[in-house]
Amino acid sequence: MPLIASLNKFARMLPPARSKAAVGRLITDHLIPSTNSTVTEVPMRAGHRMLLDPRSRTEGGPFWNGEFDEDDVDFFRAVIQPGDTVFDVGANVGLISIPIGCHLKSLGSGQLICFEPIKTNYERLTANIKLNGLEQIARAYNVALGDHEGILEISVETRHGAQTGNAMATRIVRDEKNFTRNSCTLTRLDTFAAQEKIAKVDFMKVDIEGAEMLFINGGADFITAHRPTIYGEFNSGLMPEFGHSFLDVHAFFKERQYRAFGFADALLPSELTNPSPTTGNAFFVAEEKAEILLQRVSAAKAKR
Secondary structure (H helix, E strand, O other), X not given: OHHHHHHHHHHHXXXXXXXXXXXXXXXXXXXXXXXXXXXXXXXXXXXXXXXXXXXXXXXXXXXXXXXXXXXXXXXXXXXXXXXXXXXXXXXXXXXXXXXXXHHHHHHOOOEEEEEOOOHHHHHHHHHXXXXXXXXXXXXXXXXXXXXXXXXXXXXXXXXXXXXXXXXEEHHHOOOHHHEEEEXXXXXXHHHHHHHHOOOOOOEEEEOOOOOHHHHHHHOHHHHHXXXXXXEEEOOOOOHHHHOOOHHHHXXXXXXXXXXXXXXXXXXXXXXXXXXXXXOOEEEEEEHHHHHHHHHHHHHHHHHO
């Protein structure tokens, strides 16, 4: 859409700011009919391109600013090495998947496996993979990963005509007026890995709105066997809805000789020796891999 594309180009000339997303939301809500598509190809500051919808709360910030969770992405680039197999669990439209895929492409080897249960998010994810020429590196699956097999009722946050957005299990949604219900296939990581003959995994990013421990329990055998580094956006507000807290995650990995880290600052890991139930973003690394990983992160910080 020419108007949205022009506004995006103008906004990108200004410094990144959260306020731009708020102003942009007002523009799209009041100037553009909700029946019109506002999905636009956006050049990101890191060099890749994304098809984004400014009406989506998740996509509004990166649409107007051209960046998304840059500190996290810098951490991923620091630890992901040539030949690594990477999982993005809860990939949404690819805001993290695409820069990871581009990084693997620049390294010359490796593969990215993405999981996204919402069909509209999944379709945009696959379009963004193609847009960036990552078909040989990345593949996406339209499934949810949990602790059993079946069908999951899941709701996606939609507003003013947006078809993509954050999703969570329908049973924990309190106010459904801004959500649309969907059904998706639910499977366990252990089952999926056996069926797809996944030979290894080196790094996982997990962001599934409080259901992180269900995913871990459903992939316990695979995780134990391959000992990947796992970065999670552990939602302390939603994890109790599934009967868990960060302490359960910490206990799982401690039992398997992993070390846990949060972040004191960008690219500055801080070991979690006394974790809290409300810990948010954190990563777990197998003891035998920890020192090398920390050296890579320190080197990346020095280059910033």
